[in-house]
Amino acid sequence: MGKKIECYLDIVSPYSYHAFSYLQKNATALADFGVEIEFIPVFLGGINVGSGNKPPWTLPAKAAYSKYDGQRAQKFFGAKFNVPSWFPILSLLPQRALTYIKQRYPKAQFESAFLKCFMTMWNDQEQLDISQPENLAKALSGVFSAEEIKEILAAAADPKVKGELSAVTEKAVKELGAFGCPWFWVANGDGKTEPFFGSDRFHFMWDYLDLPFENLKLKARI
Template identity: 70%
Template sequence: MDKKITCYLDCTSPYSYHAFSYLQKNAAALADLGVEVEFTPVFLGGINVGSGNKPPWTLPAKAEYAKYDGKRAQEYFGNQFEVPPWFPILSLLPQRALTYVKKSTPKSDYEAAYLACLETMWKRQLDISKPEHLATALRRVFLEGKVQEILTEASNPKIKAELTAVTEKVVKEQGAFGCPWFWVKNAQGQEEPFFGSDRFHYMWRYLGLPFEDIKLKSRI
């Protein structure tokens, strides 16, 4: 495949959840159209610090708007949940764990584990920054021995360094300032960034994919 979407996600971002579920829903169509999709863990806290960005909840106007936008996104993507009272989390543990899972398991298991982490946090309302709750998420995909291996390897200095390096790369080389962040290569070998879970129509146009754009229907 010569077209590729690299999707950088963090479990603490609800819009990462929306983006992941949307791309998974369209995985077969994208593969048929010759588009490779790769999901890559990053640390959103590091992206915010590195780019100078501030989370929406730290700015009163953005926090107020987020109450509306969040519900609209849930309705659009079909992911219904309440924002947990302990949100946001320090997401280093799950992101490191997923970094290891990506290296040590087949693509299908890795993507199933990412979905399990997202659903456990947002739908089941468990704080996956805590080892016992992350283990609950991972058990939906792996046997107990593998779960314990993943939790152990999440503390491996090499895995920690890998997550840090990827996070720094997307900030310094791609200009990332939040999640979900996409780095997209088209058939001509050109590459551009896209940000957010509401820019897929821009992305499809850039990739030259056939799609139905947003259209109004007259009552006439």
């Protein structure tokens, strides 16, 4: 097994958006080091239920802290947005659609669709609730034709696609230990694998993959 990062993401998670954008930004460098990246849609609601975790907005202390941490993450990753008034959403429709797209279409098109879903929900001037079919269709426009979007939305209601998203989500919890998103399962190229959680653990990941990188360091006063 070579070096690989499996990224388990849900568009409802802004930290998944940060992780997705960061890995795409560094995709060329990672490929040069022989590291494969795979983005995998999961249902965060199912991960929370399966692991016994609770979303930050349901716990007062976590909710209060998130106001600070969210702004810090936006500054670090270069994405500026407000949390939509309709947040959170039930993300089953877009995650099922992305599950189908991943199976049916080329990798580049799948990743473009994932990015458009993230941006339509989080980073556009007109943020849209893409759990609604008409808004998901808008998010997918420009990546797919009108006929392809119609096909994708229909497929998202197919029991087989629903079951596939459910199975991947269950695997993330029961086999990979996931309790939130983004969740990473990383192979280091020496036959070993380990989990990583969150969008602020990449320095640990690079060290595990034995990649050259500069760690955070203070600048000395002049």
